[in-house]
Amino acid sequence: MSSPSPVFDEIAWRDTELRREVRRCATGLSKLAKTIQLTEDFITPTPRKLAALISETSALIAEAVERRIPTAELAAVNSFLSNAALHLRFVERARVAQTPWSLVQPAEELLKLAAGQGTHFIIRPTWSYNYSIRGDFWAQYKRYLESRKWFSLDLVRQRADISDTEKVYCVSFPRIERANALLHALWGHEVGHILVARWVRDTFDTEWKKAELEIKKKFEASVRKSPPPAGELFKERAIQDEIAKLTNATRVVAQQGITELLCDHVGGHLFGPAALAATLEFAARFSLDAPPESSSQNYPPWRYRIRQIVLSCDADLADHAEIGYPPPKLKPFVEWLREAKRIADSKSDETLIRNNPVTNQAYDFITTHWTSAATSVIGMLPPELSKPYRLSERYARVVSLIERIEQRLPPNTVDGYPGSPASLQDILCAGWAYKALQIHGNPAWGT
Amino acid sequence: MEDLSSVVSLLTMSSNLEHAAMSLRKILEERELDETETAALKWAGEFLRVVDWGTAVPDAQDVDGHVAVQATSIRPTFYACLFRIGPEFKEAGFTKESEVTSFLGKLYHNLEQPGAPGRGRPKLKATEADLGYQLLHGMAEALLVQVDSNGSPRPYTTDEWDQTPNEFAIASV
Numbered sequence: 001m002s003s004p005s006p007v008f009d010e011i012a013w014r015d016t017e018l019r020r021e022v023r024r025c026a027t028g029l030s031k032l033a034k035t036i037q038l039t040e041d042f043i044t045p046t047p048r049k050l051a052a053l054i055s056e057t058s059a060l061i062a063e064a065v066e067r068r069i070p071t072a073e074l075a076a077v078n079s080f081l082s083n084a085a086l087h088l089r090f091v092e093r094a095r096v097a098q099t100p101w102s103l104v105q106p107a108e109e110l111l112k113l114a115a116g117q118g119t120h121f122i123i124r125p126t127w128s129y130n131y132s133i134r135g136d137f138w139a140q141y142k143r144y145l146e147s148r149k150w151f152s153l154d155l156v157r158q159r160a161d162i163s164d165t166e167k168v169y170c171v172s173f174p175r176i177e178r179a180n181a182l183l184h185a186l187w188g189h190e191v192g193h194i195l196v197a198r199w200v201r202d203t204f205d206t207e208w209k210k211a212e213l214e215i216k217k218k219f220e221a222s223v224r225k226s227p228p229p230a231g232e233l234f235k236e237r238a239i240q241d242e243i244a245k246l247t248n249a250t251r252v253v254a255q256q257g258i259t260e261l262l263c264d265h266v267g268g269h270l271f272g273p274a275a276l277a278a279t280l281e282f283a284a285r286f287s288l289d290a291p292p293e294s295s296s297q298n299y300p301p302w303r304y305r306i307r308q309i310v311l312s313c314d315a316d317l318a319d320h321a322e323i324g325y326p327p328p329k330l331k332p333f334v335e336w337l338r339e340a341k342r343i344a345d346s347k348s349d350e351t352l353i354r355n356n357p358v359t360n361q362a363y364d365f366i367t368t369h370w371t372s373a374a375t376s377v378i379g380m381l382p383p384e385l386s387k388p389y390r391l392s393e394r395y396a397r398v399v400s401l402i403e404r405i406e407q408r409l410p411p412n413t414v415d416g417y418p419g420s421p422a423s424l425q426d427i428l429c430a431g432w433a434y435k436a437l438q439i440h441g442n443p444a445w446g447t
Numbered sequence: 448m449e450d451l452s453s454v455v456s457l458l459t460m461s462s463n464l465e466h467a468a469m470s471l472r473k474i475l476e477e478r479e480l481d482e483t484e485t486a487a488l489k490w491a492g493e494f495l496r497v498v499d500w501g502t503a504v505p506d507a508q509d510v511d512g513h514v515a516v517q518a519t520s521i522r523p524t525f526y527a528c529l530f531r532i533g534p535e536f537k538e539a540g541f542t543k544e545s546e547v548t549s550f551l552g553k554l555y556h557n558l559e560q561p562g563a564p565g566r567g568r569p570k571l572k573a574t575e576a577d578l579g580y581q582l583l584h585g586m587a588e589a590l591l592v593q594v595d596s597n598g599s600p601r602p603y604t605t606d607e608w609d610q611t612p613n614e615f616a617i618a619s620v
Binding site: 082 | 452454461468469526
């Protein structure tokens with residue numbers, strides 16, 4: 001072999017150094033996670049659960065380093081530990097003082113209902129202006145460690161007191177929006193990621209495989225017209241490389257695009273106009289037409305996303321004179337939401353998508369699979385949530401909540417005292433409608 | 448959510464490729480392979496056959512959808528690593544692309560059936576095993592770099608950085 005020299009065995013050197021470092025880091029991480037688990041205050045048990053999982057997993061890795069982990073795996077184990085260490089920040093930031101504590105429990109209940117029992121959520125702020133979801137940590141740790149013969153997952157199950165039916169996710173929200181409950185309607189999109197991940201796992205890969213050959217052929221024709229420069233050894237493979245890059249870029253855009261759009265669809269289904277309102281307010285900060293490319297992390301243009309959510313709650317944007325919808329207290333809100341339709345009417349985003357061969361093919365894929373994917377993902381919701389949220393069907397309850405807000409009472413109950421608890425969806429819709437009502441009277445309201 | 452999932456995929460593929468690379472060394476040194484090493488070699492051979500468009504897969508339709516997507520995502524890394532050892536190919540006497548293709552076919556066959564060369568597929572020579580080692584080891588390292596940036600700081604604008612291994616993006620709004 002050319003790499004190691006007879007006088008200095010680089011592989012042996014690395015093995016010694018890395019083994020010692022991995023052991024030290026695994027031990028340190030385990031202790032740190034244990035300290036956070038035992039000393040911090042959290043609203044729900046979930047942050048402690050993740051801390052325990054990280055602590056016990058790292059401790060077992062530390063025990064295995066000396067004798068059992070093969071040299072070939074040390075570098076990857078080191079990377080695994082580095083990633084697990086990053087996950088501790090989710091735990092640390094979920095302390096009571098950091099979170100909208102009054103919302104965390106009801107939000108977690110709704111998220112659990114949508115994602116299935118046994119699912120746990122950490123809800124924490126992030127400094128970046130973004131909502132996101134990460135996880136399932138336990139499933140991914142298992143996926144990596146289950147094929148490591150030197151590691152016992154059973155011991156993790158015992159020591160961290162976690163079963164295979166449990167899932168642990170972290171939902172993040174922008175720190176500066178901690179008290180802005182209305183924008184948290186975007187959590188519906190985030191929980192959508194859990195369902196959509198199932199669709200991606202079960203369906204996307206198979207559909208992609210079927211479509212890839214045709215996509216490849218289309219790129220091949222153009223690449224062969226002006227092949228990349230290459231020496232004699234790799235002439236054909238340089239062409240293949242170019243096609244491979246384009247094909248993979250198409251897959252990334254298609255996968256990212258359909259994922260985000262499906263999550264928007266779930267958000268619109270769960271929260272109706274509140275989801276559209278939150279998306280509109282969020283999107284107003286950014287370019288509506290920025291095409292899906294690496295600089296925008298391949299996300300669909302905001303205009304495209306708004307168009308899809310408008311479709312999800314179109315019924316609530318129409319007048320239903322026969323039932324008196326929208327009533328006066330909802331009219332400014334519905335009027336404001338109708339601006340989304342005007343935004344969606346422009347096709348400037350689609351023109352940009354169609355002008356690029358990669359995004360063009362990716363969005364052909366998305367269009368082809370959209371209806372069946374959307375049906376399949378909504379079908380994963382439990383029966384209680386299978387019907388889309390319709391403001392036009394619940395407006396009487398929402399109006400009664402608006403009246404409570406006007407009286408400076410929490411919009412948490414309907415039908416008078418003691419009444420029945422309001423749903424999170426109704427509360428958020430009432431909040432948005434109240435906001436629209438106030439801005440209608442005074443455009444500077446709330447600033 | 449792709450971040451965690453893709454990180455795990457990359458770590459697993461990297462480990463398997465590194466196992467296979469080290470096992471090639473062991474074969475050359477005529478040392479015994481254990482079960483994990485044999486499995487890693489077999490996995491690497493079968494997977495690279497799907498990844499490398501230059502060596503036709505007879506039953507491409509039989510490839511599992513998940514493997515097909517993994518192959519799509521890793522293919523650019525495969526070609527980059529192959530091109531990177533171009534000078535070593537020349538040093539080993541390769542002058543035509545057909546020789547590279549023939550070598551890669553032989554490599555995959557040896558990976559799939561370590562120690563049992565078939566008709567027309569003789570055991571790898573020392574220089575060939577070395578090239579195979581460099582390709583597999585190079586890929587294993589390149590995949591890890593996609594996870595950990597090889598220890599360099601990641602570009603960030605806040606206290607958070609968003610992993611984008613293999614151009615996967617994080618799941619956010």
